Amino acid sequence: MAKLLSADGIVAEDRTWVDADAPSPVAGPAIYPLAYWLAHRDVLPADSGVWLDVDAEPAEFAEVIPTLALIAIRFDAFTDGRGLSLAVLLRSRFGFRGELRAAGSVHEDLVHYMHRCGFDSYLMRDDSDLAIARRALEVERTTYQGSVITPEPAYRRVARS
Numbered sequence: 001m002a003k004l005l006s007a008d009g010i011v012a013e014d015r016t017w018v019d020a021d022a023p024s025p026v027a028g029p030a031i032y033p034l035a036y037w038l039a040h041r042d043v044l045p046a047d048s049g050v051w052l053d054v055d056a057e058p059a060e061f062a063e064v065i066p067t068l069a070l071i072a073i074r075f076d077a078f079t080d081g082r083g084l085s086l087a088v089l090l091r092s093r094f095g096f097r098g099e100l101r102a103a104g105s106v107h108e109d110l111v112h113y114m115h116r117c118g119f120d121s122y123l124m125r126d127d128s129d130l131a132i133a134r135r136a137l138e139v140e141r142t143t144y145q146g147s148v149i150t151p152e153p154a155y156r157r158v159a160r161s
Helices: 034-040 058-067 082-092 108-116 130-138
Strands: 003-006 009-012 030-033 049-053 070-075 099-104 121-123
Touching: 003 130, 009 130, 030 034, 034 049, 034 058, 049 099, 058 082, 070 082, 082 099, 082 108, 108 130
Parallel strands: 030 049, 049 070, 070 099, 099 121
Antiparallel strands: 003 009, 003 121
16 A cells, blocks of 8 residues: 655545546545546545646646645656646645655655655655655755755845844
């Protein structure tokens, strides 16, 4: 079973990932493709999540973003940074306040950067070293540059005498 890294630690993934061609909604907590969720949102539980590919355009579904409890961004390759940009857009421009989850090709060495872009949880690959990924979230709490987590750069956060 896939492992989920979050502020609560390392836990088993508790949601079913639904494919776009699913005949009907599944029982229990689930994460649906955006198009499926939009078509069936009236019958889905309020805590249903949505998964997006890294090339999703949030402006196309901006009106429903505040109503979502969870958005998962699926990374097909760890070298594709579009998912990081998408996370920043969802948090800063579209005001998403729910859980933002990274899934797919999530590597231990990227978890720190994903956190700075606004991710809350990380569905790690089966071959990931979860201890290293967890430490990556604790490595550095003070950074010079601003981010989604800490918008102001360090020089603005420091009180001058």
